[in-house]
Amino acid sequence: MNQSIISGLGNIYSNECLFHAGILPTRISNTLSFYEVKKLVFIIKLVLKSSIKLGGTTIKNFICTNRIFGLFHRNLYVYNRKNKKCYLCNNLIISIIQNKRKSFFCDFCQY
Numbered sequence: 494m495n496q497s498i499i500s501g502l503g504n505i506y507s508n509e510c511l512f513h514a515g516i517l518p519t520r521i522s523n524t525l526s527f528y529e530v531k532k533l534v535f536i537i538k539l540v541l542k543s544s545i546k547l548g549g550t551t552i553k554n555f556i557c558t559n560r561i562f563g564l565f566h567r568n569l570y571v572y573n574r575k576n577k578k579c580y581l582c583n584n585l586i587i588s589i590i591q592n593k594r595k596s597f598f599c600d601f602c603q604y
């Protein structure tokens with residue numbers, strides 16, 4: 494996701510939202526259908542809400558100011574899971590570099 498168009502959504506969430514929406518990170522935005530855009534917006538809101546509930550994506554081991562550890566990283570489906578099996582289809586998660594950022598995806602579940 495191009496941060497100049499959709500800002501404030503970090504790389505981890507971008508990867509996870511695209512996975513849950515079934516959209517490849519290599520897709521050009523103007524190729525998305527209206528249904529895919531609506532689905533992606535819905536998923537972004539859902540993922541951010543559940544992440545906030547779980548305390549964010551604290552991957553390094555530190556205690557947040559509210560002393561709640563980030564638990565969202567335990568629920569990551571693709572981010573930082575290169576060559577690990579997709580939880581849905583068992584294909585291996587692929588990683589590529591796009592605009593100097595790593596993108597992780599499953600080329601079976603996302604298209």
Ligand SMILES: [Zn+2]
Nearest residue numbers: 579582599602
């Ligand atoms: Zn998959």
